[in-house]
Amino acid sequence: MGLNITVMMIKRNNYTKNGLRELIVASSLSDSEKNLWFYFIDNIILKKEEVVAMLKTLQVNDNTLNFLTKNLQDKITAMKNNDKLVWQEIIQVEKKYLESNS
């Protein structure tokens, strides 16, 4: 078996944090980006419906995963610095992405 392609199967009913973790593991994110998600998944309490929403969204394509990774990174920085200007910029980017994907 070569290692040039990664294949993963996600069961439809695996809408859990573990399912989210599996999806991140199989993604093309860098190791540091994956670690950020693992830290987020392991330490942050998410509602079931939020986990389901993330999984359904991330199943669409890698562009969405890349976008949400950047979104997570940017929000951490904005909150850490109490930076409302950056926060507003993040939201405008979210809005554009949401409109282009609705």
Added chain:
Amino acid sequence: MKEGFYKKINEEFGITPEQQKKEASLEDWSVFQNLEKEVLISSVGELKKQNNLRKAFMGITAGLLLFSAMPAFASEKLGDLSIKNGESSSSSILEKSSVETEKKLEAKKVSFSIEPEAANLLKEWGYNIDQENLIIDSDEGFFRLNTSGKATGVKIVVGSFASSFFSVGDNKDVILVKSIDQDGSTEELVITKDLFILDGVKHNRYDD
């Protein structure tokens, strides 16, 4: 924030609801969250406020907000996340992650091909092929095909299978998903009507 949410935190971290409410009601955090909620709902409209992408955005915010507000994970914990993030400046993070995302998208362009016979067979077995996103989808689950390393593409063909290693039951037809690289093709995934073999392990398609 709903009472049940606080109750869950309380149970998990031994924090009283009063402590949690006090921390989570910090004005700045509320402003952050409310601004996002208003903008996104105005964007997708009330009827679509259950949109999964919007929920994902809000879920990240709610999670970070609670994470930063919890006494057990005091606000400096956001600094830990920043360290995981490998960044320190808000302006550089926006610039750098944008460039990295573009590079990643550029790097992910791979070829995809599927034999007509393989496409027909997969369709007959209840699979849909999303060629653009390299996803083989069914009611029971889906395969994501992520190429890396030397792989430049994915090829899906009808093939034979060495049943001396795995019994495939009455399934005589198999689908082989191959990676394509400069050194030749490598079979990574075998799909039959009722099972699939991934990394040398046989799985029943219908098992939970």
